[in-house]
Amino acid sequence: MDFSYIIKCIVFPYVANACILLKLSLRLWHSCWQQEKSTTGNRATGTPPRTRTIAEAQARIAREMSTATCARFCTPLTSGPAGSTSKLTAGSVTTGSGSGNMTSSYKKKIPSNSTAAAATNDSSTTEATFTFKLGRSNARSSSNVASSESSDPLESDYSEEEEEEPEKDQEPVTNSRSSSTATTTSSSAAGHDHDVDEEEDDDDDDDEEEANGRDGDDVTHDSSESIEDDGNETDDEEDDDDSEESSSVQTAKGVRKYHLDDYQIIKTVGTGTFGRVCLCRDRISEKYCAMKILAMTEVIRLKQIEHVKNERNILREIRHPFVISLEWSTKDESNLYMIFDYVCGGELFTYLRNAGKFTSQTSNFYAAEIVSALEYLHSLQVVYRDLKPENLLINRDGHLKITDFGFAKKLRDRTWTLCGTPEYIAPEIIQSKGHNKAVDWWALGVLIYEMLVGYPPFYDEQPFGIYEKILSGKIEWERHMDPIAKDLIKKLLVNDRTKRLGNMKNGADDVKRHRWFKHLNWNDVYNKKLKPPILPDVHHDGDTKNFDDYPEKDWKPAKAVDQRDLQYFNDF
Numbered sequence: 385m386d387f388s389y390i391i392k393c394i395v396f397p398y399v400a401n402a403c404i405l406l407k408l409s410l411r412l413w414h415s416c417w418q419q420e421k422s423t424t425g426n427r428a429t430g431t432p433p434r435t436r437t438i439a440e441a442q443a444r445i446a447r448e449m450s451t452a453t454c455a456r457f458c459t460p461l462t463s464g465p466a467g468s469t470s471k472l473t474a475g476s477v478t479t480g481s482g483s484g485n486m487t488s489s490y491k492k493k494i495p496s497n498s499t500a501a502a503a504t505n506d507s508s509t510t511e512a513t514f515t516f517k518l519g520r521s522n523a524r525s526s527s528n529v530a531s532s533e534s535s536d537p538l539e540s541d542y543s544e545e546e547e548e549e550p551e552k553d554q555e556p557v558t559n560s561r562s563s564s565t566a567t568t569t570s571s572s573a574a575g576h577d578h579d580v581d582e583e584e585d586d587d588d589d590d591d592e593e594e595a596n597g598r599d600g601d602d603v604t605h606d607s608s609e610s611i612e613d614d615g616n617e618t619d620d621e622e623d624d625d626d627s628e629e630s631s632s633v634q635t636a637k638g639v640r641k642y643h644l645d646d647y648q649i650i651k652t653v654g655t656g657t658f659g660r661v662c663l664c665r666d667r668i669s670e671k672y673c674a675m676k677i678l679a680m681t682e683v684i685r686l687k688q689i690e691h692v693k694n695e696r697n698i699l700r701e702i703r704h705p706f707v708i709s710l711e712w713s714t715k716d717e718s719n720l721y722m723i724f725d726y727v728c729g730g731e732l733f734t735y736l737r738n739a740g741k742f743t744s745q746t747s748n749f750y751a752a753e754i755v756s757a758l759e760y761l762h763s764l765q766v767v768y769r770d771l772k773p774e775n776l777l778i779n780r781d782g783h784l785k786i787t788d789f790g791f792a793k794k795l796r797d798r799t800w801t802l803c804g805t806p807e808y809i810a811p812e813i814i815q816s817k818g819h820n821k822a823v824d825w826w827a828l829g830v831l832i833y834e835m836l837v838g839y840p841p842f843y844d845e846q847p848f849g850i851y852e853k854i855l856s857g858k859i860e861w862e863r864h865m866d867p868i869a870k871d872l873i874k875k876l877l878v879n880d881r882t883k884r885l886g887n888m889k890n891g892a893d894d895v896k897r898h899r900w901f902k903h904l905n906w907n908d909v910y911n912k913k914l915k916p917p918i919l920p921d922v923h924h925d926g927d928t929k930n931f932d933d934y935p936e937k938d939w940k941p942a943k944a945v946d947q948r949d950l951q952y953f954n955d956f
C-alpha cells in the first residue's frame with residue numbers, strides 16, 4: 385500500500401471528521417457561554433420541563449437493547465412538575481410489542497449537559513448550542529438544534545459562506561415595508577435569511593446535479609408568486625381598518641375579518657421553545673383550533689426570526705391531507721400567533737413510546753403518509769428538516785398531520801443551517817456541506833427504524849456522540865427485523881446523498897416503488913383510504929386527554945417588545 389493512499393483514504397477521513405466535531409464543539413461551547421450569560425429560568429413562559437410517564441416502555445426498550453446502547457438511550461430520569469402526567473393509554477393501539485398502559489417518569493427534555501440541567505431546570509443549560517430547542521424531546525439527548533452564532537437577531541443560521549460575506553442589511557426593516565404583501569415577505573427573506581441558499585460549488589456538486597437529473601435553472605422558485613396566489617392572503621388594501629391583531633382573510637365561505645378576540649383559549653396542550661400551543665374555540669365558527677403563541681422577545685433572543693417567518697410563509701402556501709393547516713396568523717406587541725386545526729389524537733411519539741415499537745404494517749402506514757407529504761413539499765421546493773415522531777400528530781380519524789414547520793425552508797438549491805434534531809440529522813448537515821431535500825429522506829430512514837425498533841439508529845447521551853455515530857454510518861440491526869423494511873432503511877440511510885433513495889433522478893418515485901410499499905395504491909394513500917392502525921381514544925373534537933397537562937398558572941404574560949424590535953415582524 386503506498387503512502388499517499390494511506391494518507392488519502394485512511395488518515396484524511398479521520399482527520400476531517402475530527403475537525404468537524406471539534407468545530408461543532410467550539411460552536412456548542414460558544415453558544416452555551418452566550419446562553420449562560422443571558423438567561424435564567426425556563427423560557428419566557430416560565431414553564432417547567434415537560435415529563436411523561438413511560439418507564440415501562442423504557443424498561444422494555446432497555447431489555448431489547450444491548451446493554452451499552454441501553455445505557456446511552458435511557459438517560460438519567462428526573463421527576464416532572466406536579467400535574468404534568470401523560471394520560472395516554474396504549475389500549476387502542478395496534479402495535480408490535482405494545483402492552484397496555486405504562487407509567488413511570490421519563491425525562492422529556494434531555495439537555496446537552498443532562499445532569500446539570502436536570503438539577504437546575506435552567507434554560508441556560510437546556511438551550512445550549514445552536515439554540516437547542518428542548519421543549520419537545522423526550523428520550524432524545526436534546527431536541528431540535530438550529531445554529532445561532534452571531535449577535536444579530538436576524539441571523540439565525542450558520543454558514544461558512546456568510547462569514548466571508550460583507551454584512552448584509554441587518555437593521556430592522558423600516559415602516560416603508562408593507563406588513564402583509566407577499567413580495568415584501570419574500571424580499572425580506574432574501575435580505576435577511578442567513579439560512580443561505582447558494583449555487584452548489586463543492587466537489588460533489590456535479591455528481592449531485594447529475595444524480596438528481598436537474599439543472600440549475602430548474603430549481604429557481606419564486607415564493608412570492610405562490611404566496612400572493614394563496615387564498616389566505618391578507619387583504620390590507622380592501623380593509624384599511626385592520627389592526628395588527630385583526631385582518632380580513634378570504635375563506636371558502638367569503639371574506640372573514642379575523643380578530644384575536646374571536647378565539648377563546650381553553651387549555652395549554654403543548655410547549656415549545658418560544659411559547660406554547662393552546663386548544664381554543666373559534667367563537668364564530670365554533671370550531672376547535674390550536675393557537676401557537678410565540679413570545680417575540682424569545683424569538684429575537686434566540687435569533688429565530690427568519691425561521692418563524694419561514695414557518696408562517698410556508699404554511700400559508702401549502703395544503704395537503706397530512707400536513708397541518710394554518711388558518712390565520714397575527715401578532716400583538718408581545719406575541720406572534722398562528723391558528724391551526726386542532727389535532728386531538730396527540731403525538732405519534734407518545735403512541736410509539738407506549739407501544740415500545742410498531743409492527744411493520746403500522747410503520748408502513750405512517751411511513752406512506754409521510755412519503756406522500758414529503759413528495760408534495762419537495763415539489764414546492766420546501767425542505768421540512770424536522771421529521772421525528774414528536775412532530776407527527778394523529779388526527780381523530782387516525783391519519784397523520786405533520787406539524788412544526790419551524791425549520792422548513794424554501795430552497796433554491798442548498799442551505800447551510802445546522803438544524804434538526806440530533807438523532808435525525810443527516811451527515812451532510814453535520815459536515816456543513818450544504819444540504820437539500822435529501823435530508824428529509826435520511827430522516828425518513830431514521831423514523832422508519834425508530835418505529836420498527838423502538839429507538840433511533842444513532843444514539844448517544846451527547847449530541848457529539850450521536851454525530852460521530854451518524855458519520856460512521858454503522859447501524860445495529862435487530863435480528864428479526866422485516867428484511868424488506870431493512871432494505872428500504874439501508875437505502876435511505878446512505879451517507880452519500882447522491883445515492884440516497886428519494887434524492888436521485890426519479891425523486892420520491894424511487895421510494896414509492898420500493899418493495900416495502902409494493903402493496904399500496906398511492907392515490908388511496910393520499911385520499912386517506914387506508915385503514916389507520918391506531919384510532920385515538922377521544923370523545924369529542926376538543927378532547928385534550930391525549931395531551932399532557934400543563935399548570936396554566938405558570939404562564940406569565942410575555943414582555944412587549946419595543947417599536948424597533950417590532951419592526952422585525954412587520955411582514956408577519
Ligand SMILES: Nc1ncnc2c1ncn2[C@@H]1O[C@H](COP(=O)(O)OP(=O)(O)OP(=O)(O)O)[C@@H](O)[C@H]1O
Pocket residue numbers: 517518519520521527528653654655656657658659661674676708724725726727728730731774775777787788789790
Ligand atoms: N395543531 C395542533 N393540534 C394539537 N396539538 C398541537 C398542534 N400543534 C402543536 N401541538 C402540540 O404542541 C406541541 C408544540 O408544538 P410545535 O412543535 O409546533 O411548537 P414549537 O414551539 O415549534 O416546538 P419546538 O420548540 O419543540 O419546535 C406539539 O408537539 C403538539 O404536542
